[in-house]
Amino acid sequence: MTPLLTRRLLIRPFTLEDAPFILRLLNEPSFIEHIADKGVRTIDQAEDYLRQGPLASYAAHGHGLWMVQDRGAGTPMGMCGLIRREAFPEVDLGYAFVPEFWGCGYAREAAAACLAYAREALKLPGVLAIVSPGNAPSTRLLEALGFRSTGSMAWSPGDEVAVYRIALD
Numbered sequence: 001m002t003p004l005l006t007r008r009l010l011i012r013p014f015t016l017e018d019a020p021f022i023l024r025l026l027n028e029p030s031f032i033e034h035i036a037d038k039g040v041r042t043i044d045q046a047e048d049y050l051r052q053g054p055l056a057s058y059a060a061h062g063h064g065l066w067m068v069q070d071r072g073a074g075t076p077m078g079m080c081g082l083i084r085r086e087a088f089p090e091v092d093l094g095y096a097f098v099p100e101f102w103g104c105g106y107a108r109e110a111a112a113a114c115l116a117y118a119r120e121a122l123k124l125p126g127v128l129a130i131v132s133p134g135n136a137p138s139t140r141l142l143e144a145l146g147f148r149s150t151g152s153m154a155w156s157p158g159d160e161v162a163v164y165r166i167a168l169d
């Protein structure tokens, strides 16, 4: 993947040097509440997460979660990208930003660039998204991007999530 440039953002593959930012992002209360507690508490664990998560995904599929940063100053803002999971028939869109970059349309700008990549570079017919029913900002974002609800599924016992899809063809 060559880095994606948008009006305000640079979206690029993670490297192990991003471990300090990952340590912070994965321990944001919003990340733990709406995504998961990945149990990453040290820089070494953040490097392991990067190796086993995004970097392994690039090697296996050519895509995964990418770093999103300010295209001018280079400030790390969040992650966004395309995840391939065994359990799903199509890739799904994932994103998380640190709170000081919410409410500015950055997640929408990054997600739109990832969807354009899915359509133009990967030629995917569609992309899924999974969201907890109580995650209003994420649901608003999906609807603004053009995703439509396709139902719900049990993510784990007792944890029902909404499933969205956008057609790209």
Ligand SMILES: CC(C)(COP(=O)(O)OP(=O)(O)OC[C@H]1O[C@@H](n2cnc3c(N)ncnc32)[C@H](O)[C@@H]1OP(=O)(O)O)[C@@H](O)C(=O)NCCC(=O)NCCS
Pocket (backbone or CB within 6 Å): 030, 031, 034, 035, 095, 096, 097, 098, 101, 102, 103, 104, 105, 106, 107, 108, 109, 130, 131, 132, 135, 137, 138, 140, 141
């Ligand atoms: C989900 C998440 C990325 C949404 O972030 P966000 O900043 O609200 O999303 P957007 O980029 O779509 O920004 C939309 C907001 O920016 C405002 N905005 C300001 N300038 C804007 C611009 N140029 N373009 C678009 N929106 C703009 C919009 O009015 C909107 O505000 P509102 O939420 O008060 O209506 C963020 O809440 C997050 O990181 N949460 C924790 C992780 C998480 O839940 N991930 C999703 C799991 S499914």
